[in-house]
Amino acid sequence: MERKMKLTINDYKTDVWVDWCPGCGNFGILSAMYQALADLQLEPEKTVVVSGIGCSGKTPHFVNVTGVHTLHGRALPYAEGIKLANPGLTVVVNVGDGDLLGIGAAHFVALGRRNVDLVVIMHDNTVYGLTKGQASPTLTRNLQPKALPKPNIQDAVNPIGLAIASGYTFIARGYAARVQHLKELIKKAILHKGAAFIDVLQPCVTYDNIHTYDYYNKRVYDLQEEGWDPVAKSPEELPQKAAQALVKSYESDDRVPIGIFLVNPNVPTFEERYSQRLPNYLKIPPAREPIEVGGKPVISIEKFKDLFKKYVIELR
Amino acid sequence: MIELRYVLGGPQGGGLETTSEILSWAFSKSGYGVISDREYFSNIKGRHSYVHATVSATELPKHLSYPVDIVAAMDAETVFTHFNDLRDGGYLIYNSDDDSVNYAGIPSMEKDLRDRLGAQFKGLGLDGTVRSVVKYLQNSRKARVVALSFKELLMEIQKREGIVPSQASRYISTILVGAVAAITDINEESLDYSLRRRFTREDVYRHNKSMAQIVMGLVKGQFGSELKLEQPRISAREFLVASGNDAIAMAKIVAGVRFQAYYPITPAADESFTLEEYETLSGEGSLVVFQTEDELAAINAAIGAALTGVRSSVATSGPGFDLMVEGLGWAGQNEVPIVVTYYQRGGPSTGQPTRGGQSDLLSSVFASHGEYPRIVLASGDHEEAFYDAIDAFNYAEVFQVPVIHLVDKFLANTIATIPMPDLNNVRITRGTLAPKGLKVYKRFDLSSVISPRAFLGDYVMWYSGDEHDEYGHINEDPVNRINMFDKRMRKLDIMEKEIPEERRFSYFGPERPDILLIGWGFVKGVAVKAIDELNSEGMRVGYYHIRAFIPFPRESLTKLTKEVEANNLVAVEHNYMAQASRLVTMNTGIMINRSIVKYTGRPIYVHELVNAIKNMLKGSTREVISYGA
Numbered sequence: 001m002e003r004k005m006k007l008t009i010n011d012y013k014t015d016v017w018v019d020w021c022p023g024c025g026n027f028g029i030l031s032a033m034y035q036a037l038a039d040l041q042l043e044p045e046k047t048v049v050v051s052g053i054g055c056s057g058k059t060p061h062f063v064n065v066t067g068v069h070t071l072h073g074r075a076l077p078y079a080e081g082i083k084l085a086n087p088g089l090t091v092v093v094n095v096g097d098g099d100l101l102g103i104g105a106a107h108f109v110a111l112g113r114r115n116v117d118l119v120v121i122m123h124d125n126t127v128y129g130l131t132k133g134q135a136s137p138t139l140t141r142n143l144q145p146k147a148l149p150k151p152n153i154q155d156a157v158n159p160i161g162l163a164i165a166s167g168y169t170f171i172a173r174g175y176a177a178r179v180q181h182l183k184e185l186i187k188k189a190i191l192h193k194g195a196a197f198i199d200v201l202q203p204c205v206t207y208d209n210i211h212t213y214d215y216y217n218k219r220v221y222d223l224q225e226e227g228w229d230p231v232a233k234s235p236e237e238l239p240q241k242a243a244q245a246l247v248k249s250y251e252s253d254d255r256v257p258i259g260i261f262l263v264n265p266n267v268p269t270f271e272e273r274y275s276q277r278l279p280n281y282l283k284i285p286p287a288r289e290p291i292e293v294g295g296k297p298v299i300s301i302e303k304f305k306d307l308f309k310k311y312v313i314e315l316r
Numbered sequence: 317m318i319e320l321r322y323v324l325g326g327p328q329g330g331g332l333e334t335t336s337e338i339l340s341w342a343f344s345k346s347g348y349g350v351i352s353d354r355e356y357f358s359n360i361k362g363r364h365s366y367v368h369a370t371v372s373a374t375e376l377p378k379h380l381s382y383p384v385d386i387v388a389a390m391d392a393e394t395v396f397t398h399f400n401d402l403r404d405g406g407y408l409i410y411n412s413d414d415d416s417v418n419y420a421g422i423p424s425m426e427k428d429l430r431d432r433l434g435a436q437f438k439g440l441g442l443d444g445t446v447r448s449v450v451k452y453l454q455n456s457r458k459a460r461v462v463a464l465s466f467k468e469l470l471m472e473i474q475k476r477e478g479i480v481p482s483q484a485s486r487y488i489s490t491i492l493v494g495a496v497a498a499i500t501d502i503n504e505e506s507l508d509y510s511l512r513r514r515f516t517r518e519d520v521y522r523h524n525k526s527m528a529q530i531v532m533g534l535v536k537g538q539f540g541s542e543l544k545l546e547q548p549r550i551s552a553r554e555f556l557v558a559s560g561n562d563a564i565a566m567a568k569i570v571a572g573v574r575f576q577a578y579y580p581i582t583p584a585a586d587e588s589f590t591l592e593e594y595e596t597l598s599g600e601g602s603l604v605v606f607q608t609e610d611e612l613a614a615i616n617a618a619i620g621a622a623l624t625g626v627r628s629s630v631a632t633s634g635p636g637f638d639l640m641v642e643g644l645g646w647a648g649q650n651e652v653p654i655v656v657t658y659y660q661r662g663g664p665s666t667g668q669p670t671r672g673g674q675s676d677l678l679s680s681v682f683a684s685h686g687e688y689p690r691i692v693l694a695s696g697d698h699e700e701a702f703y704d705a706i707d708a709f710n711y712a713e714v715f716q717v718p719v720i721h722l723v724d725k726f727l728a729n730t731i732a733t734i735p736m737p738d739l740n741n742v743r744i745t746r747g748t749l750a751p752k753g754l755k756v757y758k759r760f761d762l763s764s765v766i767s768p769r770a771f772l773g774d775y776v777m778w779y780s781g782d783e784h785d786e787y788g789h790i791n792e793d794p795v796n797r798i799n800m801f802d803k804r805m806r807k808l809d810i811m812e813k814e815i816p817e818e819r820r821f822s823y824f825g826p827e828r829p830d831i832l833l834i835g836w837g838f839v840k841g842v843a844v845k846a847i848d849e850l851n852s853e854g855m856r857v858g859y860y861h862i863r864a865f866i867p868f869p870r871e872s873l874t875k876l877t878k879e880v881e882a883n884n885l886v887a888v889e890h891n892y893m894a895q896a897s898r899l900v901t902m903n904t905g906i907m908i909n910r911s912i913v914k915y916t917g918r919p920i921y922v923h924e925l926v927n928a929i930k931n932m933l934k935g936s937t938r939e940v941i942s943y944g945a
Contacts, residue, residue, distance in 0.1 A: 016789055044776045050620075053781075061780070061789050066772055068623065069780040069790075070616065071646055077613035081620025082772060084604050085575050085628070089773055110609035278595060278602035287624035287771060289601045291572025292744035299570050301739045307598055308566055311558045312736075313344045 007041055009034045016061045025202030026055055026123060028176030029094070030062055033121075035179070036186035037065065047090045050079040052099035054130045056123035059094040073103030076111050076120065080270075083118050086287040087271045090190060091118040098128050101137040101157050111195050112166025114270040119189040119196045122159060125204035126211055133207030140252075145208045160249035160261055163197045164242050169264040170196035171230075171245070173257065175220050176203065177213055181258065188260070194269050201256070216256065223248065223259030230260040238264055317545050320371040320500060321381060323398050324492055326390025327424065329361035331489030335388075336367040336731070338493050338510040344557050344733045345506035347548035349376035351841075353919060354729040355945070358582070358669040362424050364393050366945065373546045376555075376733045378697045378841025381922035382943060385543055386499065388492045392417040392446050393425055396433055397945045399449050405458045407543065408450065409495040412463035415447040429945075460542075462495050462535055472530055477523045487527045494531025501541030556734040560727035563698045563734060564657060565590035567705035568629060569597065570737075572744060573655075575621035575628040577606040577614040582669050583728040584631040584659040611636040615643035615656070622647075622654050623779065625771030627709050629655035633725075634663045634676050641684040644718050648688030650779045650788075651760070651767070651804065653712035653719075653747070657705065660724040660837075662917040671917025672725035674837050674890035680720045681865055681899065689807040691715065691815075692865040694722040696822075696840030698734045700863065701727060706742055711815070714747040715807050716766055722865075724890070726838040726919045750775070758786040762799055765806045812867045820869035823876065825858030826851065831929065832880045834873075834908060835888040836862040836896050838919060843888055846925040857929065862896055868903040877906050886932060887911040888925065910937045918944035 012034045020026045037047065047065035051057040053072035060067025070078045075095045083091045100108050100122050111120070126139040133147025137157045144151040163171045170192040174182035182200065189196035201220070203213050223230070228248070232241040245262040268276075275281045291298055305312055324339075326332045333354070340350045349372045357363035368384070370377040383403035389395045392414040402408060419425065419433050434444070440456075442448040453459035469491055470484040479487075497507050507528065515521035556563070565587045568576070578588040592605040604621075608614040614630050622628040632640060637658055647654045660676045662668030681692055691711050695701035701723055708719040750757060750768035757775035761767040770777060778788030783800060785791040791800075824844045825832075835843050843859040850857045860876060862869060877885060885908045887897035892915050897908040912928045914920050921943055928939035 014789075046773055048772055058790070060778060064776060066776050067778040067780075067788070068620070068772075069778070069782070071642055071781055074612060074616040074643065077608065077616035078620035080606075080613075081575070081577065081617030081622075081628070082624055084606060084617070085621035085626040086624040086771075086773055089624070106609045107613055110613065274602070274604060278604070280596075280600070281602040281604075284601070286574035286602050286604050287621070287626040287773070289574055289626075291574070291627060292746070295743050295745065297570045297572060297739060297742055297744050299739070301736075304566075304570065304737070304739060305554075307569070307594065308556070311556045311562060311566070313341060313555045313557050313733075315345065315347050315553055315555070 007038055009038045012037045012044070012064050014062055014064045018062050019058070020055055021206050023205040024055070025125060025176035025204065026059070028179050028182065029121065029123060029200055029202060030059065032174070032179045032182035032186055033059070033063060035183040036190065037063070039183070039187055040190060042090055046088065047092070048082055050075050050082065050091060050093045052095045052104065054096045054099060054128065056094050056096040056099065073099055073107065075099065076104060076107040079118050080111065080114070080116050083116055084270070084274070086285045087117070087282055088285060092190065093118060093120045095120065095122055096136070097122055097124045097126065097138045097159070098136045101159060101162070108162070109166045112163060112168045115167060115169055115194045115267050116270040117193055117195070119186070119198070121186065121198045121200060123202045124159065124199050125202045125208055127204050127207045129204050129207055143210055145210050147207045158249055159199045161246050164246050164249065164262060167267070168197045169194035169267050170260070171262045172197070172260040173199040173201065175201045175216055175258050177216065178220070178258070181222065185260070192263070194267060201258070219254060219256040220258050221255055223257045223261065228259065231263045232266065235266045238266065317543060318373040319377070320543060320545055321369065321384040322386035322388065322496065323366055323368050323384050323401055324388045325364065325366035325394030325398055327361065327393070328356055328359050328363045328365040330390055331486065332365055332367060332390065334514060335489040335492045336369070338514050339496055340369070340557055340731050341510035341513055342497070342502050342506040343371045344555050345509050346503045347550060347552070348373055348545060349550055349733045350557070351377045351380065351730060351732045353380055353726065355918065356670050364397055364424060366394065366398065371545065373548045374550065376550065376735065378732070379845040379922050380842070380919055386496060388496055390488055390492060393422050395446050395449055396422070396425070397429065399453055401945070402453065402457065402459060405460065407460045407462060407499055408453055409462040409464065409492060410446065410450065411466040413465050413467050415445065415450070417446050418444045420444055460539060462499070462539065464491060464495065464531065464534070466491060469527070469530060473523065473527050477526055479523060487524060490524045490527040491531050494528040495535050497528065498532040498535035499539060499541065499543045501544040552735060554736050556736060557731060558698065558734060559586065559729060559731050560698055560701055560723060561586035561729070562590050563702050564705045564723070567702040569594055569603070570739065570742060571706040571709040572627045573603065573629055573709065574601070574626040575604050575606070575618060577608050577618040577621070577630050578632065579608050579611045579614045579636060581633045581636045583661060583725040584633045584636070584657070586728065587631040587657065611639035612643065615640035619643055619647050619652050619654050622652050623772050629657060631657040631659065633659045633661050635666060637676065637680070637683070645684035645686055645688065646781045647718045648684070648690060648804070649686070649781055651716040653716055655708045655712050655719050655721060657721045657723065659728045660722065662915070668917040670725070672838065672890065672919060673915060673917060674724055675892070675895070675915065677722065677865065677891070677895040678898070680722060688804055689715070689717050689811070690866060691717055691719040691811065692722060693719065694836045694863060694865060695727065696837055696861055696863065698727065698732045702734070702737055704863070710743065710745045714745055715811055716747065716769060717807060722837065724838055759788045760784060760786045760800065760803070762786055762803060765803050765810060808867070815864070815867055817869055817871050820862070820864035820867065821872055822861045822863060823858065823872070824861070826856045828856070828879045829858030830856040830880070831858070831884045831886060832877065833857065833859045833886050833888050833929070834862070834897065834900065835859065837890070839888050839890065842920045842922055842925055845922045846929065849922065849926055850929060865896070865899055868899065870903050873900065874904050874906065877904070882907070883909065885910065886929070888920070889913055890920065891915055912939045912941060914941045916942045916944060
């Protein structure tokens with residue numbers, strides 16, 4: 001494909017109408033995404049935005065890179081399948097809090113264990129917007145956003161804490177109204193080698209009258225501005241670092257930290273682990289390997305017998 | 317003899333698999349055809365497990381039958397569970413140290429069996445000990461009894477080979493090998509070949525060989541070689557001896573699979589294990605085998621991988637497939653080539669996790685909400701499964717649809733001699749691919765039913781589970797909905813045209829049969845054998861084998877059934893409802909009113925199928941058969 005010298009933010013926009021509610025926090029996330037992609041000059045064909053279901057699920061249609069809009073809760077398995085079959089692609093997942101921590105929680109934990117090199121951006125608005133404001137897994141107990149008939153009876157999960165426990169190697173929180181800050185987080189997450197998770201505080205202007213822009217503007221503070229160094233410089237340093245990051249992740253009520261909580265560069269990516277076992281894995285990824293020659297399998301009968309000799313019985 | 321049947325039994329984890337492998341290899345090395353079914357509980361160690369085999373001098377057998385010529389028992393439970401399976405004059409090989417063990421005191425035996433045995437023993441006037449059963453077999457059933465004191469044999473091998481007592485019990489499996497080898501007069505070179513193949517450590521090989529020889533000497537001295545098979549009359553220079561799991565794994569590698577995702581489940585998981593063993597394709601490539609956190613992740617990761625152009629599949633069983641159904645619909649909506657190898661087992665729910673069945677046919681034909689085209693293939697034996705696994709990938713890519721490849725536990729865990737595949741006739745067809753260098757790429761281009769496929773990384777494109785436009789963007793326009801829906805569904809017509817009818821069925825038997833059996837999957841081997849038997853008695857019975865359910869072999873079945881009296885159509889299946897017969901009706905309008913079904917989780921045996929067909933001739937319309945432990 002012909003390529004302009006430099007891609008601009010507009011090159012990363014599609015002409016699909018963005019049908020989120022006016023004022024939705026998702027606009028800030030989308031804007032940060034456009035800017036991050038343009039800053040990094042990511043090739044649209046080699047970049048894949050994967051999403052689940054709901055308002056966040058529509059994100060790929062608004063971004064002019066390859067988009068895979070999947071099933072509720074299942075964005076991560078799709079993203080992992082794509083990345084593992086073709087590690088040359090840059091994969092960024094946009095999912096909701098219900099998507100990731102409700103129906104998809106097992107996948108969230110599993111991705112941390114694997115440390116596949118992809119980015120997960122969670123649109124965290126404490127409600128299920130597209131189904132009219134039910135409580136999401138990040139809504140605190142006893143809160144009652146306006147759509148709920150009764151106060152929330154379930155406790156909230158701590159996404160940053162869960163990410164730490166699951167083994168993510170880049171863990172951050174952004175705020176949809178601080179687009180420049182979020183853009184930098186997204187860029188760092190993309191450049192990070194390994195599973196990166198960004199929890200993005202994202203006001204739902206229609207259904208959540210509690211976590212408003214005003215609510216966050218008063219409480220949000222930047223960890224890095226307060227001098228927090230998130231990097232675990234060695235495996236030995238990780239437990240201490242992770243414990244401190246976990247303490248920070250429990251701060252809420254009056255002060256809500258954003259920024260990078262933890263970076264752990266000491267764990268091999270899943271792709272590196274496969275490379276250990278499969279020497280040609282990164283050089284010729286599975287998706288790019290030839291499987292036929294002139295319509296015939298690359299495995300000839302001689303090769304077949306050699307490969308599967310333990311099943312072959314030769315008679316006299 | 318031209319056909320030998322045996323049962324080898326013992327506790328799960330007791331070395332039975334070793335016994336079975338060594339014998340299967342030895343017989344096939346001598347040129348005989350072997351099929352060896354494995355039956356076991358959902359248990360790691362201790363429950364009763366057995367191997368039931370047919371060895372043939374004239375064919376590569378695909379059927380099993382009772383009674384057997386040999387019952388070889390590692391433990392008392394096997395004697396009690398299988399003494400009824402032995403033919404008159406057959407051989408019982410057992411551990412005489414167990415003589416005083418009473419059936420009532422065996423904790424691993426299920427209460428139901430104990431109650432049935434109790435009633436039988438009472439009727440026969442037996443006291444319920446192994447000794448009483450052995451006496452009964454000798455006196456009333458003319459059985460030849462090979463009584464071996466395992467304790468003495470293990471002492472002997474310890475002495476001879478200097479093995480420490482704690483290790484001696486490992487050689488029990490070879491005691492059975494030696495005894496069966498003696499009675500059947502197995503070619504010694506072939507046996508040696510098998511032992512070497514099985515025991516790669518020199519000392520372990522030597523000890524096992526020594527044990528086999530001790531037993532062979534003992535048994536041969538006492539008995540002749542009455543069960544010696546005739547010289548084999550199978551013309552082959554080589555065989556594959558493999559389980560269904562392994563045969564399909566090999567086929568997938570030939571087909572070019574480069575991504576397989578799975579979540580552990582019996583009896584599918586062994587296939588993924590085998591693939592992982594070959595993940596480097598001997599140094600040249602990479603086959604990513606991805607063990608996921610659950611089946612939801614498995615299918616969706618496999619679909620994600622398929623979008624990148626890789627040949628991608630999953631292997632699962634009923635409970636796992638249920639979880640995959642949601643992803644299957646996404647693949648259908650997005651025209652993703654994905655292969656699901658579906659190893660059926662007994663359901664519903666966890667049902668019988670380690671037993672076989674064919675009860676998931678309707679579930680796979682109709683799985684998931686909404687309408688979308690798919691292909692459903694069903695294999696009847698190892699050889700079919702091999703080629704079907706390759707076709708599955710070709711069809712998936714050519715028609716851009718999910719393909720479900722139905723097999724079952726019987727096939728999965730049965731080891732068989734398989735002819736060396738003919739790879740010269742294997743084709744890899746990847747379907748319509750988009751050319752490079754297009755200005756604009758539309759993944760769901762409406763100018764053809766099957767839009768040229770591009771892989772992620774080649775062009776910018778979109779996918780969505782929502783109804784979408786040609787680019788893949790969400791679109792709820794009613795006219796677009798019709799266009800996109802039609803585009804997908806018209807593939808059914810194309811498949812109907814392009815997949816030859818002969819590919820979807822096979823027929824065995826006389827041209828105009830009086831009775832027509834209709835079956836699928838593992839029924840094939842036993843049905844073919846049963847009609848041979850019946851036809852040799854002067855009857856005219858045919859067997860119509862369905863090998864594809866979508867697209868359905870409508871024409872051939874309609875034509876054939878017209879020649880048979882409506883009342884003489886008989887469904888033979890491993891499920892309660894005779895599910896395939898309902899699909900026959902749905903596809904052809906022909907009603908099949910008679911059925912022979914088995915849903916005990918054990919395979920249908922030749923003798924019971926023959927009996928059931930004879931009963932039908934006396935007027936019965938439904939036969940539920942149930943032989944087997």
